[in-house]
Amino acid sequence: MNHLDINQIKDIIPHRHPFLLIDYIEDYVPGEYAVGYKCVSYREEFFAGHFPQEPVMPGVLTIEALAQTGAVAILSLPENKGKTAYFGGIDKCRFRGKIVPGDKVRLETKIIKTKGPVGIGEAVASVDGKVVVRAELTFMIG
Template sequence: MKHLDIAEIQEIIPHRHPFLLLDYIEDYEPGEYAIGYKCVTYREDFFAGHFPGQPVMPGVLQIEALAQAGAVAILSVPENKGKIAFFGGINKCKFRGKVLPGDKLKLETRIIKKKGPVGVGEAVASVDGKVVASAELTFMIG
């Protein structure tokens, strides 16, 4: 298993606080997959307005976190060092549960297609083994 801490993640992807949604990478294979985690705390900025009194992590941020895991996988390939992975599309997106303060969000993105600077990742987010979000994410390397 290949681990990455927050400093190592920041060497691969350009995201920074408050938009960096990965806390660590548990395992990855450059160009193939990444498995990471976001430890969701009540102190997240988005909980102030989503929703007051009933904090829920926005689904769009769950998808962004999955995309960041995929970016670690695709940008850790030597020829992509220093580049950015942009969204090209989101398909087959489904939300199946809430992500709440105190949850440890597992983010798994596997690259299933690559052609030139474009690719597709199959992404699944889960909490305690229960899938809370899934999607097919298209990316473009810029």
């Protein structure tokens, strides 16, 4: 298993606080997949407005966390060092549950297709073994 801490993640992808949405990578294979985690705290800035009476992590931020996890996989390839992975599209996206303070979100993105600077990843977010988000993410390396 290839583990990455937060500083090693920051060496691979350009995201920084408050928009770096993964806390650590449990395992990855460059160009193939990455499995990471987001430990959701009540102190997350978005909970102040989403929603004050019932804090829920915004679905679009879960998609972003999955994209960042995939970016670790694709940008850890030597030929992509120092580059950025941009969103090209989101397909087949389904939200199946809520993410709330105290959740430890498992983020898994598997690269299923690449052609030149464009690729597609299958992404799944889960909490306690239950899938909360599933999507197909298209990225472009710039």
